Amino acid sequence: MELKEVLQVMEQLAPLSLAESWDNVGLLVEPSKPRPVKTILLTNDLTDAVMEEAEAMSCDLIISYHPPLFRPIKRLVQKDWKQRLAIRAVESGIAIFSPHTSWDSVKGGVNDWLVGGLGSGQVSVLSQALSGATQSHKLEFTVKSAGELSTVMEELKACDSGTTLQHSVSSGIHVSVTCSESALTPSVQALLRHNAPSLSLNVSTFEKPPLPGHGQGRLSVLDQPVTVATAIQKMKSHLGLTHLRLALGLGKTLDSSVCTAAVCAGSGASVLAGVKADLYITGEMSHHEVLDVAAKGISIILSDHSNSERGFLSVFRERLAVRLPDSVAVVVSKADRDPLEVV
Template identity: 25%
Template sequence: MIVQDVIDSLENFAPTSYAEDFDNVGLLVGNNQETISGILVTLDTTEAVIDEAIANKCNLIVSFHPIIFSGLKKITGKNYVERVVIKAIQHNIAIFAIHTALDNSFQGVNDMICEKLNLKNRQILIPQLGTIKKLTTYAPIAEAAAIREALFKAGAGSIGNYDHCSFNLEGTGTFRGREDSNPTKGEILKDHSESETQISVTFPKHLESQILKALFTTHSYEEVAYEIISIENTNQHIGMGMIGTLEIPMEEVDFLNYLKNHMQTNTIRHSALLNKPILKVAVLGGSGSFAISAAKRAGADIFITADLKYHDFFQAEKALILADIGHYESEQFTKNLLVAFLMKKITNFAPALPEGRLILSNTNTNPVKYY
């Protein structure tokens, strides 16, 4: 098994094309063709984590946060970022970061928080725009069924809880092959009319290359006519934050205690209590002040996030409770999520990863301490 095998699996789980523009995700250090001796999964890649990887003979670190966030002009070891990169290179350790790609995944960071809090009826809080595309193509009527099936197999035509979705319209296509053409229908330099089916399907943007590959492989024409456009339909499965409901409403103080216990945090900074039961809960792991308005619009009784500043708490405006549980605390279970996913996938690799070489880091990387 090589590094690229793990990257491919993680790309299927949380495609890096859905990461935020400001982010730096993907393979940050190392060779994607290197054979893997062991994988260490962590929230952050610190010097202590590199030492842990060395001790456990792991040459791939799968990290939630990227150690390299902005460009490095020099690598001299003058700060912790440069020292981590130097040590990783010295010990031939690859580092892959997934960060906001996993934040935006329906089964990612925020779903993990919802799972810990036993929230039901989960939905994306802020759907990411421009993630759905539409393909329209034209094919001889006799080929339409095979082309549709190939597109479906490649991932097109899924809408919410439905798949194999398409729209089809029969009509007449016209064309004439030039002297250097090799037409499969009609003759060179002669006008030709063909009874065709127009096929339209939607697909998630990260699948575009494989959708087109399926189209070109299945279609008989030398030149395949098609159009791809981005559409603004709401994507139910890609976006920041989640909102769900408790099975039974809870009093505010009871819920805050419940939150502390289930998210394993000793401190919650919160806005004023409103003396009404908590039922609808919005969550966003990491820094989430930008989502306060979205939580209000969604009718949340409480919004759980981190890194709220003093003036952010004023935005509660007696509409909901804002609860800051800490950045590390909100994301601490992410590495467990990644290990569980990779554990399921790892048996599909050949040759398999040496037994016991998928390791959950036991290094606490929280830079914030409490007195």
């Protein structure tokens, strides 16, 4: 199977347009000599141990949830461990793809999997994803004659070839024009050069529509409330961990009831901020963020960053495998693990 065909399947499962604007997702390393993709390795992080595993199995594509290349780089040298891994991938002809926050946001993705550990409930999105459609604006103004309308429209079309026009005639000619974000400033400048349009100009922005079920973080109103102690045991089982970190909310005990839980995989403080719930579940929060939340009577379960994400790899493996031919093996890394452990 060709690499581009695998990437098309990946896009169908979790469109990259769902990723956060700051993220670095998609194909990060592409071999110069194309070869059929026969073995895909799924990992949460690309480390030296995972790269050795990939090389040993003659892997053709590594899907690393966290992008191993995130910030811009000016050189590829051996002293930087991430650059060293990229060099090894290129030399071995291994492609690297990262989905990161597109998996967090997509309906049925990492955050839906994480909140499902507590049991069924009415789940909603904390930070709603919006359509990837290009931002557009509507400019409304009046011109005095058909001749002026023709002149103005020629200037606007020079600013944006996609400009569309609607107009009606009353005492003057009322004009409504839509333009792209990049064309807004030059379009306004063009209109201000004409007397009638400049005096009557009104600008409005079209909001991007929400994508139901997609976005960052989840809030679940549990069908069957549980105690904090039970929530801990459920999450240990769900995440495959023997230990979790707990901060009891002010006035709460292990027997306190949890009716609502807010979750965010990874480092979730910014997404969870201000959310009303009995329990927060995330990978990590800073010391002071924990103190602030606990003071509000909200209990917190922390699993360490990648432990809140890694279990989804097995779920995704099944989804990906059924969409690929039998000739392609999809394997979850055995070398991948959280760098922190309780000792």
